[in-house]
Amino acid sequence: xxxxxxxxxxxxxxxxxxxxxxxxxxxIGFSLFTIGLFGxxxxxxxxxLRTLAERVEVVAFVLRGTPTETITAASGEVEAFPEVLEVxxxxxxxxxxxARRELVEFxxxxxxxxxxxxxxxxxxxxxxxxxxxxxxxxxxERLHAYPFVxxxxxxxxxxxxxxxxxxxxxxxxxxxxxxFAIVAIVxxxxxxxxxxxQRAREIAIMRLxxxxxxxxxxxxxxxxxxxxxxxxxxxxxxxxxxxQVFRRSAGxxxxxxxxxxxxxxxxxxxxxxxxxxxxxTLSVGRHLRHV
Amino acid sequence: xxRFAHVTKTYPNGVQALTDLCFHIPKGQFVFLTGHSGSGKSxxxxxxxxxxxxxxxxxxxxxxxxxxxxxxxxxxxxxxxGIVFQDFRLLEDRTVEENVGFALAVTGARGDAxxxxxxxxxxxxxxxxxxxxxxxxxxxxxxxxxxxARALVNDPAVLIADEPTGNLDERASRGxxxxxxxxxxxxxxxxxxxxxxxLVRDTGYRVIELKHGQVVYDSGLEDSAGxxx
Numbered sequence: 001x002x003x004x005x006x007x008x009x010x011x012x013x014x015x016x017x018x019x020x021x022x023x024x025x026x027x028i029g030f031s032l033f034t035i036g037l038f039g040x041x042x043x044x045x046x047x048x049l050r051t052l053a054e055r056v057e058v059v060a061f062v063l064r065g066t067p068t069e070t071i072t073a074a075s076g077e078v079e080a081f082p083e084v085l086e087v088x089x090x091x092x093x094x095x096x097x098x099a100r101r102e103l104v105e106f107x108x109x110x111x112x113x114x115x116x117x118x119x120x121x122x123x124x125x126x127x128x129x130x131x132x133x134x135x136x137x138x139x140x141e142r143l144h145a146y147p148f149v150x151x152x153x154x155x156x157x158x159x160x161x162x163x164x165x166x167x168x169x170x171x172x173x174x175x176x177x178x179x180f181a182i183v184a185i186v187x188x189x190x191x192x193x194x195x196x197x198q199r200a201r202e203i204a205i206m207r208l209x210x211x212x213x214x215x216x217x218x219x220x221x222x223x224x225x226x227x228x229x230x231x232x233x234x235x236x237x238x239x240x241x242x243x244q245v246f247r248r249s250a251g252x253x254x255x256x257x258x259x260x261x262x263x264x265x266x267x268x269x270x271x272x273x274x275x276x277x278x279x280x281t282l283s284v285g286r287h288l289r290h291v
Numbered sequence: 292x293x294r295f296a297h298v299t300k301t302y303p304n305g306v307q308a309l310t311d312l313c314f315h316i317p318k319g320q321f322v323f324l325t326g327h328s329g330s331g332k333s334x335x336x337x338x339x340x341x342x343x344x345x346x347x348x349x350x351x352x353x354x355x356x357x358x359x360x361x362x363x364x365x366x367x368x369x370x371x372x373g374i375v376f377q378d379f380r381l382l383e384d385r386t387v388e389e390n391v392g393f394a395l396a397v398t399g400a401r402g403d404a405x406x407x408x409x410x411x412x413x414x415x416x417x418x419x420x421x422x423x424x425x426x427x428x429x430x431x432x433x434x435x436x437x438x439x440a441r442a443l444v445n446d447p448a449v450l451i452a453d454e455p456t457g458n459l460d461e462r463a464s465r466g467x468x469x470x471x472x473x474x475x476x477x478x479x480x481x482x483x484x485x486x487x488x489x490l491v492r493d494t495g496y497r498v499i500e501l502k503h504g505q506v507v508y509d510s511g512l513e514d515s516a517g518x519x520x
Contacts, residue, residue, distance in 0.1 A: 211397035
């Protein structure tokens with residue numbers, strides 16, 4: 001004889017109403033899939049922004065004739081700035097060599113030069129958290145204070161545009177992500193409620209024989225959690241398949257796309273479990289108040 | 292054991308089901324509640340098992356004041372009661388023993404004690420050999436016996452039966468009634484609401500007849516006067 005412990009009661013629901021259970025898991029899975037897909041887009045977008053942000057660089061052009069020792073000493077100081085990741089000194093010869101290599105259109109012009117017109121420079125890369133216009137500006141101002149610095153550039157417009165894009169992405173991400181999460185909770189709540197209504201008679205009988213609300217709620221909460229976990233796994237699977245299909249059809253552009261890392265996968269499943277629990281808590285609670 | 296003192300029950304839709312009802316059922320008594328549909332029988336029972344609360348007056352069951360019962364106390368009260376309905380209210384997808392064991396398990400009974408107690412209750416109602424069958428494989432009379440076994444398994448102080456023979460033929464009705472008598476003989480209070488006057492006749496048990504929510508006849512009025520709950 002089976003004892004109605006919460007776990008066996010919860011599992012019993014799956015074996016007794018396999019179709020309804022499968023539908024619940026599928027609807028949770030699809031709701032989480034929309035969130036997951038959005039998360040995947042956001043993840044890849046953030047990744048792209050990060051790659052772009054790596055190019056944020058402050059360049060300080062050095063006055064001709066500055067002794068190397070002065071520049072080396074200053075490099076050490078600049079490297080100690082809290083925003084700075086690394087400093088590279090590019091002397092005049094290196095600058096010319098690089099120009100010849102990278103600016104193919106001017107190769108002829110650079111070849112015939114008698115004197116090198118390019119100045120030496122300090123190329124300063126910023127730490128990831130400081131790759132925005134405001135911090136780049138601060139670093140630039142501090143560099144200007146060195147007497148041997150002729151000019152400082154960091155592509156202000158471009159960095160500002162990157163900032164705006166980042167802020168917009170965060171705001172849109174938050175709003176759409178929240179909206180998807182709410183929709184998922186509502187859908188999961190409705191599917192659990194269908195199960196609760198289907199078992200209304202059983203709940204009424206349990207109450208008549210003296211079951212506490214906590215005892216009645218237990219199996220439903222477990223059921224919601226299990227369905228949420230299964231839905232989460234299903235959503236991950238669908239996201240992964242979608243990414244594979246996209247990679248195959250979009251060709252080279254899609255090759256750099258990344259999938260969730262293990263902790264993020266865990267988060268999707270945990271989120272599924274939590275909204276499964278929340279959905280069942282709300283629907284069972286409402287039902288128990290009304291019976 | 293059960294005391295109603297000036298109890299009035301008015302439902303939210305305005306229907307007044309009971310009006311200034313007073314009676315007392317002492318330990319060990321078998322009481323019939325009779326009267327036409329709508330006379331208030333089921334409302335009395337619903338107050339006894341705390342499905343409803345009195346609009347005014349006081350209901351006490353086994354020491355529990357129904358009007359002041361907190362939601363947490365309702366299960367504690369119900370574990371001291373056994374309730375049987377006309378429509379049996381069995382879980383169709385569970386075997387007979389699971390249906391009965393379920394009532395024990397929800398009260399937190401020890402798992403290893405459940406099978407023996409279930410078998411004792413089933414034997415008491417004459418269904419010891421049908422523990423593993425499903426309710427739909429049983430006759431109406433047998434299903435009602437399963438419901439009675441479920442009501443008995445917690446050794447209740449009071450057994451409430453709302454039209455328990457309403458869906459049964461004459462022979463099955465007699466059988467179920469005899470079972471309730473046996474249970475009462477063991478000291479359990481039995482309160483049975485019924486239309487079936489043939490059963491009531493010549494039993495010698497107390498009869499409370501209701502009409503429009505009021506007691507119009509109580510054969511035990513003298514016995515109950517001044518009794519303790």
